[in-house]
Amino acid sequence: MRAIPRLCATTLVAAALAWPAQVAHAVTLIRDAGMEHALSKLARPVLNAAGLAPGQVRVLVIRDSSLNAFVLDNRHIFIHSGMLLRMKDAAMLQSVIAHEAAHIANGHILRRGVNAGMASTVTGLGIALAAVAAASGAAGSAAAGLGMGVAGSAERVFMSHTRAEESAADTSGLRYMARAGVPPEGFNRVMDLFRGQEVLSQGRQDPYARTHPLTRDRQRAIKAQIAALEGQTATPDDSAEYWFARATGKLSAYLRAPGWTLPRVEGSRTRDIALMRKAVAYHQMPDTARAIAAADELAAMRPQDPFVHELRGQILLESRRMAPAVRAYERAVELAPDNAMVMAGLGRALLAADRPDEAREILERARRRDFRNPRMLRDLATAHARLNQTGMASLVTAERYALVGRFKDAELNASRAEGLLPRGSSAWLRAQDVISAAEAELDKRR
Numbered sequence: 507m508r509a510i511p512r513l514c515a516t517t518l519v520a521a522a523l524a525w526p527a528q529v530a531h532a533v534t535l536i537r538d539a540g541m542e543h544a545l546s547k548l549a550r551p552v553l554n555a556a557g558l559a560p561g562q563v564r565v566l567v568i569r570d571s572s573l574n575a576f577v578l579d580n581r582h583i584f585i586h587s588g589m590l591l592r593m594k595d596a597a598m599l600q601s602v603i604a605h606e607a608a609h610i611a612n613g614h615i616l617r618r619g620v621n622a623g624m625a626s627t628v629t630g631l632g633i634a635l636a637a638v639a640a641a642s643g644a645a646g647s648a649a650a651g652l653g654m655g656v657a658g659s660a661e662r663v664f665m666s667h668t669r670a671e672e673s674a675a676d677t678s679g680l681r682y683m684a685r686a687g688v689p690p691e692g693f694n695r696v697m698d699l700f701r702g703q704e705v706l707s708q709g710r711q712d713p714y715a716r717t718h719p720l721t722r723d724r725q726r727a728i729k730a731q732i733a734a735l736e737g738q739t740a741t742p743d744d745s746a747e748y749w750f751a752r753a754t755g756k757l758s759a760y761l762r763a764p765g766w767t768l769p770r771v772e773g774s775r776t777r778d779i780a781l782m783r784k785a786v787a788y789h790q791m792p793d794t795a796r797a798i799a800a801a802d803e804l805a806a807m808r809p810q811d812p813f814v815h816e817l818r819g820q821i822l823l824e825s826r827r828m829a830p831a832v833r834a835y836e837r838a839v840e841l842a843p844d845n846a847m848v849m850a851g852l853g854r855a856l857l858a859a860d861r862p863d864e865a866r867e868i869l870e871r872a873r874r875r876d877f878r879n880p881r882m883l884r885d886l887a888t889a890h891a892r893l894n895q896t897g898m899a900s901l902v903t904a905e906r907y908a909l910v911g912r913f914k915d916a917e918l919n920a921s922r923a924e925g926l927l928p929r930g931s932s933a934w935l936r937a938q939d940v941i942s943a944a945e946a947e948l949d950k951r952r
Contacts, residue, residue, distance in 0.1 A: 533635045534569040536587060536757070537879055539847035540782075540813030541567070544753035548596060548746060549583070549603050551686035556607040556678070563610070565603060566878075567757065573699060575602045578634045580610045591758060592699060596750035597692025601683060605693070608678035614671045628877050629908040629916070629943035636911040636947075672724060680731050687740040690732045697725055751775035752782070759786035778807050782814075785821060794825045805834075812842035816851055823851075828859040839868075846876035854885050862892040873902075880906045897926030901933055904940045917944040 545565040553560045564582050568574075571588040578584070583606045585599075593599045609615060676693075683690045755774055759767045764787040771787070774780035785800035801818040808814045819834030835852035842848045853869035856862075866889035872882050883906035890899035904919035920940040927934040 544749040547749040555682040555685035596746035601693035604679035608675035687742040759783040812838040846872040850882035913944040
């Protein structure tokens with residue numbers, strides 16, 4: 507059977523998946539440890555300048571070719587892959603992060619009456635993203651079930667900003683950029699992407715233009731603020747362009763055909779990024795020998811880089827080379843012991859190697875650090891099932907369904923878990939939480 511390479515993408519509000527879409531409905535998060543690490547490197551100085559803790563605010567990518575970025579609460583900044591791939595340099599991407607960080611720091615989300623802790627739970631994030639799916643008009647029964655009225659409300663509550671809020675976020679975001687050593691002119695280049703959007707009908711506008719009102723007055727004000735900041739920008743970080751090229755290079759290699767990527771890899775910013783893109787492209791073809799050869803050369807070049815070993819482990823695992831895949835992931839975890847997605851990869855490899863007890867242990871550690879990965883939850887449920895821990899398998903399955911917006915299935919599995927788990931235990935209480943939240947959401951849809 508043809509091997510299919512997989513970026514850890516997750517269709518939320520419809521289905522969980524890794525690289526290839528199985529059922530492509532609604533909001534699809536692209537989860538990849540190396541890409542998210544690169545984005546965190548770019549976000550850190552901006553978030554620090556905004557007075558936000560970098561470890562508490564995640565930058566996540568949604569698979570969508572349109573241009574948009576938004577915040578749901580004070581812990582997540584979402585950027586569409588289409589927007590990320592339209593960025594030409596680090597300053598443009600960091601300006602988007604700075605602007606969305608300003609919405610958080612200025613309390614714009616809280617003033618809409620959104621529970622700031624909503625997305626801090628499995629079910630809460632599922633509900634929030636279901637609302638975003640409905641607001642964006644995404645297909646799929648889960649989104650459609652919210653109804654047009656709720657969809658309009660969701661867009662107003664979660665994503666849209668008033669002109670006053672946009673002006674405040676512009677001012678604050680530009681100030682954060684200057685403090686962080688990011689050239690403020692990058693924000694003006696982002697605005698140029700949306701020139702003329704205001705004259706289009708709403709259905710033809712990019713989502714960013716609908717949720718972030720654009721006017722000539724606003725653009726004139728931005729240019730004036732950029733001019734006023736001239737000479738006040740802190741010393742820039744020389745590594746920013748590297749991390750930008752690494753994030754966008756990996757994303758591009760996953761989303762575009764190998765025939766597009768391979769002729770362009772030698773134009774990559776550095777040799778290691780070229781090898782990374784080549785390994786991904788060959789794996790997509792699939793050309794296993796060349797993919798592994800590129801990954802091996804990359805690992806030899808950057809032996810202390812956990813995300814290089816994680817990529818190598820993924821290619822080996824999906825090429826059904828279980829033992830070397832486990833070793834590659836173990837090295838990645840050794841180098842990045844706190845990274846939940848790297849741990850999840852090791853758990854998947856251990857599960858494939860028929861070592862379910864070890865897999866369950868590492869996957870539990872990953873879940874405690876980051877529950878936002880349905881693929882990890884599916885693997886954890888499988889590990890519990892193989893160990894005949896039926897109650898825990900049902901609970902984790904319920905949490906996965908809640909995260910992807912399948913609340914009826916979540917309620918069913920949580921009810922099953924409730925009857926199997928010790929009453930009053932922490933796992934039993936987790937099942938109760940899923941049941942309560944799922945029932946409340948289903949009641950809203952009736």
